[in-house]
Amino acid sequence: MSALLPILLRRIEQSGPMPLSEYMALCLGHPEHGYYTSRDPLGAAGDFTTAPEISQMFGELLGLWLAQAWMDQGAPRGVYAELGPGRGTLSADALRAASRVPGLAEALGRPQLVDISPVLRARQAEALAGRDPEWRDRVEDLPDGPLFLLANEFFDALPIRQYQKRGGRWRERVVTAKDGKLALALGPLAKADDLPAHAPEGALREHSPACEAVAAQIGARLAAHGGAALIVDYGYPAQPLSGGDTFQAMRGHAYTDPYEAPGEADLTAHVDFAAIAKAAEAAGAKAWPLMTQGALLETLGITARAQALAARGDAEAVAAAHRRLCHPEEMGTLFKALALTGPDAPPPPGFG
């Protein structure tokens, strides 16, 4: 039973229908009954699995990517940060690999972890025991300095708004109540500034002010202090003109109705990488041409790493993980990698 449902119904009764972004933010982040605030959703017994949980190879290669970018920029004192670290596996693997580079661990100091989930913060503390991490509520709270940042499946969890073209005009989609249940409706006319005039009737556009705000924060820091950020997620290079509804709910590794059990399912949307790149560039950073996850991991040497691991252990499991991370029919092309740096930085590994 969803503890959040009566709270949402009452709120809608009192203040009217809410934008999808507000619904998504409450379902995921409600202080008591939010999906992320109240559980560890990852793994076989949870609702979904992510690349770092599939294999250590993912985090190791991303860690070496970051270490190379750090060396290429003159090995400065700076800040290591991860956004939405989940169980802490990515940072544990990345820092283990990157710390083999002399001086890196000392130069980057205490790992900075941005996460809203107390449950997952506890898991992160276990995974990074010995590295003395610090937690931050928001990207704005990160310390200043050259920023070396990783984010995997973080942006897809940030709230989106949806707009639909009906009768030639854009309206915002809102969540309302009907017969004691939540339902979708078309709300007020939307300001058409960001919405394409030529989109066909029925087009459904998604817009994430939250994604753009985080990208702008990262971009401003990279522009001011240098560093490099690698953002990996599923999404499209740019949203098609006619858009598409990518808002989805996952529970027990299966898709479910996003309005049925608020707070009990993971809610996500495809990431619009063009929008993120644009926001980071508007803040002064450089966005490198997007790569697929499969192409990036292959370029960074996943095959060699898989062979080395296979020689030491369960070759079949290593081959299966390699396939899952890189094959076009698995995560290889749906997932993309966006690299951001300061405007004058050399190309980060794999992006040159």
Ligand code: SAH
């Ligand atoms: N990166 C991890 C976990 C992905 S799940 C992995 O790849 O396995 C999304 C993560 O983002 C969780 O740790 C969740 O608690 C965190 N998160 C979701 N919304 C957030 C927000 N608005 N601010 C900070 N962290 C958030």
